[in-house]
Amino acid sequence: MADNNFDGIKIRNLYKIFGPEAQVHVEAVKKGRTKTELNERFGHVLGLKDINLDMPSGNIQVIMGLSGSGKSTLIRHINRLIDPTAGEVLVNGVDVVKMNESELREFRRHQTAMVFQKFALLPHRCVLDNTLFGLDVQGVSRSHSIDVAMRWIERVGLKGFEEKYPNQLSGGMQQRVGLARALANDAPVLLMDEAYSALDPLIRTDMQTVLLDIQKEIKKTIVFITHDLDEALRLGDKIAILRDGEVIQQGTSQDIVLRPADDYIANFVREVNRGRVIHVDAVMQPVSAGQPVNGATVLAGSSIEDAIKIIAREDHKDLVVIDPAGVPLGTVDLKRLASAAVSLH
Amino acid sequence: MDWFNEFPHMNDESLRQLKLSIDNAFRTFTRNYGDFIEGLFTPLAKFLIWAERLMTQTQWPIILIAIVAIAWFASRSLKVVVGTMVTLLLIGYFDMWMDAMRTISMIFVCTVISIVVGLPIGIAMSRSDRLQKIVSPVLDVMQTMPSFVYLIPVVMLLGIGRVPGLIAVVIYALPPMIRLTDLGIRLVDRDVLEAADAFGSSRWQKLKNIQLPLALPTIMAGINQTIMMALAMVVIASMIGVQGLGQPVLKAIANQYFTLGIFNGLAIVGIAIIFDRVSQAYGERLQKHREIVHG
């Protein structure tokens, strides 16, 4: 099901100003008028400022930020539930901003699917009918949509609940329906706006696992919004951090944790379990290729915690980091691992 | 100080002239277009007569069984069904069956027309704040204007009979249908609507899949109100020739027949309660899926 020829999502110079005369103010904002000034002197809200993001196909892009930082606003530009004030949103090379009403409708039907923080299920429809909602809107025949929907209902672990109504389900189960509904669309882009924020921690971890498992098969371009750094680090192939409508850092989880761009992010990062997040390759001492492997090894991409476990278990002083083919990339010793795990910032 | 003691009004002659010219204009309009307008309403008249024949010419046991069956399928409540049956039997026993059937057929037709007219207006209103601002005061007028007053132009245009009665009843009974349709649609959860948009629903799909089903309980309340108001108009409409339980009441007022008035009055109340309970129970059943809330 992977879309090999899907070109991902590119956001270019995106601005959003809320208020009746947004167009008038966008130039001033480009020239440096601040959010506070715009708000206090002109009564307009600067929602997004000069957003540039590249989300390659098949990746999970996490967008993180505190409440009010503009996460929902940003994700709603990708399927144009919100119109931008300026800028481009290219999905598979096509600018969503320029679409007319019917093009936009077709685009939403076939190119995107969305999962919502408050589930937004149809209360008057049972699980099955909720799941096939997207297909119903597309005009797919009922018998085919039932097949597809049943498959996804089973995949998210709701087999046997097809006839239940949303109100008869717990929050976690409702969001499984939300996920199944989105997946049934088989769209290349999956938009998830704080999809798991309303769930309690255990169920949330559970749902993250469900998503990661499914993503291995389907390889969609997923935009996942969260205000939880642990969730971001666990899910995100790439992470962008938003503050006051601006992207203040983007990169991999390693970039964010090891090289926070400013104090704001460093503050965030302080609370994470570095041992589980940082990879051995990020702290290893590189070796020249072709050096023979002796002693214990650890696979590149493993966490520091895993490496320490191996050392503790097998009584080695250091480990060789190897790639999947067995080629040694570098070495790590306990001191290196320990100092990375506790952060010396 | 004259102007202080007595309100300085338009002078009598001009006022008389004003009323006279409006009356004349309307009368001319009636003379010229009366037949044409009456023609427009012939399908209504046919519908009404068909419904009345159906109710009055079918043998009473069949009607009784049919109504009780409808009550059962709509409400699934034994209490409602037994109440319906007893009320109808009593009405028949006190020799008001025919009048009751005429009234019920009238109410049925009025309700159908109110739904057919009110639903689209309510939907349109929910989509445009401007339209709502325009229609809302009109509905206020329709509801508060003493019903006798708008009987006058209706009678002038269409004479005395069923159709003018029908129109008078519909004018009176329509506003709750429109208002509650509008309200119901406006109250639909915005998150669910956003989801519908996100999946690419067209306007019609949104209306059909989301707005109408979710507004249905409110719309049902509107239909219930409409039925009640139509029943309340039955006596007044009988003044312009609508047959049914209203006519004996009118006769009772004119001749001070206390018991006749009470009997027919109670029959109207009985029918009102049947309609009310059945339609309410149906409305509640429609939203079963809302009741079972997970803890």
Ligand SMILES: Nc1ncnc2c1ncn2[C@@H]1O[C@H](COP(=O)(O)OP(=O)(O)OP(=O)(O)O)[C@@H](O)[C@H]1O
């Ligand atoms: N329609 C609107 N009109 C005016 N301001 C708005 C509008 N929508 C959003 N905003 C403002 O834009 C900013 C970003 O809102 P947004 O909902 O995108 O935040 P968020 O990051 O999703 O927050 P949360 O975590 O609470 O969901 C907020 O300051 C909000 O008040």
Ligand SMILES: [Mg+2]
């Ligand atoms: Mg949000």
